[in-house]
Amino acid sequence: MQALGIISFEDRYADVEGLGEYRPVPALSFLGRFRIIDFILSNMTNSGINRVQVYCKEKPRNLFEHLGDGSHFNINSKRGKLGIFYGEKSFSSEIYNHDVANYILNMQYIELDTNPYVVVAPSYFVYAMNFNDMLQAHVKSGADVTVLYATTSGGKTTALGCDTLEMDKEHRIVRFGKNRGTRKNIVVSTEAYIMRKKLFIDLVQRASATSSLYWFKDILSDLTEELDMRGYAVHGFVGCINSLSDYYRVSMKLRDHKTAASLFKPNWPIYTKTHDSIPARLGSLSSATGSVIANGSQIEGKVTGTIVSRDCHIGKGAIVKDCIILPHSKIGENVQLDHVIVDKYAVVQHVKQLKGTDEAPIYVRRRDQI
Numbered sequence: 001m002q003a004l005g006i007i008s009f010e011d012r013y014a015d016v017e018g019l020g021e022y023r024p025v026p027a028l029s030f031l032g033r034f035r036i037i038d039f040i041l042s043n044m045t046n047s048g049i050n051r052v053q054v055y056c057k058e059k060p061r062n063l064f065e066h067l068g069d070g071s072h073f074n075i076n077s078k079r080g081k082l083g084i085f086y087g088e089k090s091f092s093s094e095i096y097n098h099d100v101a102n103y104i105l106n107m108q109y110i111e112l113d114t115n116p117y118v119v120v121a122p123s124y125f126v127y128a129m130n131f132n133d134m135l136q137a138h139v140k141s142g143a144d145v146t147v148l149y150a151t152t153s154g155g156k157t158t159a160l161g162c163d164t165l166e167m168d169k170e171h172r173i174v175r176f177g178k179n180r181g182t183r184k185n186i187v188v189s190t191e192a193y194i195m196r197k198k199l200f201i202d203l204v205q206r207a208s209a210t211s212s213l214y215w216f217k218d219i220l221s222d223l224t225e226e227l228d229m230r231g232y233a234v235h236g237f238v239g240c241i242n243s244l245s246d247y248y249r250v251s252m253k254l255r256d257h258k259t260a261a262s263l264f265k266p267n268w269p270i271y272t273k274t275h276d277s278i279p280a281r282l283g284s285l286s287s288a289t290g291s292v293i294a295n296g297s298q299i300e301g302k303v304t305g306t307i308v309s310r311d312c313h314i315g316k317g318a319i320v321k322d323c324i325i326l327p328h329s330k331i332g333e334n335v336q337l338d339h340v341i342v343d344k345y346a347v348v349q350h351v352k353q354l355k356g357t358d359e360a361p362i363y364v365r366r367r368d369q370i
Contacts, residue, residue, distance in 0.1 A: 024056055025242075040125070043128065057086070163221075164176070176224065283298070
């Protein structure tokens with residue numbers, strides 16, 4: 001596929017409270033063994049994109065450790081390359097640290113790439129997508145920009161703050177809007193775009209000249225009458241992770257095998273950094289139902305509808321229901337957890353009961369002992 005992949009970072013509307021304090025959204029642990037970025041990066045490499053630039057807003061260490069040289073993600077170093085770019089410049093205010101500013105700072109690397117097209121997409125939307133099909137549709141339509149979108153009936157509770165699209169009968173975009181949570185049925189932009197690289201560079205420079213605070217999607221919104229922009233639908237499961245409640249909600253949906261099957265497809269692998277660890281162990285008095293249990297974990301209590309990540313320990317007599325337990329955490333004996341997210345290396349043993357809700361799961365901070 002003759003396209004440069006650019007994985008952009010999240011804007012201010014994507015704020016995964018608690019978890020985001022320790023790592024950027026793309027590096028969040030997900031479903032026991034993945035990171036959020038694995039899905040968009042796998043979509044690109046499965047589509048034949050072998051040169052990918054990953055942009056990180058802040059705290060890049062986790063991404064460097066996870067992505068490495070890209071070999072885990074089927075990027076051949078002889079004919080492809082994975083680069084991680086972050087703001088080496090100190091910004092006077094966080095509002096100036098946006099995607100356009102970082103593209104300008106790293107423009108030489110975009111210009112040096114020989115691919116004629118770019119695929120630009122953030123990582124906080126989770127879906128399976130063949131960008132090669134989207135590129136072919138883009139070329140056939142003659143559009144300047146093709147925007148990937150998803151339809152949802154959950155507009156009042158999900159994808160809040162995300163861009164929405166209004167299109168005519170030919171799927172030409174006539175207006176960009178914002179999801180304010182006032183409508184149930186909406187068309188959500190996944191902020192994934194395909195266009196010629198030359199046009200992308202021109203738009204970045206135009207956005208920078210228009211406003212020091214413009215994001216790339218702002219200049220697209222300004223130019224709906226000037227540019228021919230078309231929508232292209234993504235089918236199957238689509239999850240938007242731009243808040244702690246959305247992180248919890250999307251994770252819980254994917255416990256269901258039928259739902260997960262529309263994301264994890266036999267001929268469309270989701271790559272990740274692999275770890276050599278022993279299989280999960282369940283004690284003689286333990287039980288695990290409707291759950292996702294990662295390697296290296298030891299279950300001695302009762303686990304129901306829960307995602308247990310690598311190398312976790314659930315103690316004897318513990319009851320863990322509808323929770324997300326991140327790697328290396330420990331749940332003590334006789335502890336009862338319900339709708340709780342436990343961050344890495346945390347220990348829950350002295351407080352015997354925590355209970356949250358679907359809308360407001362309780363978050364236990366990284367390395368906390370409670």
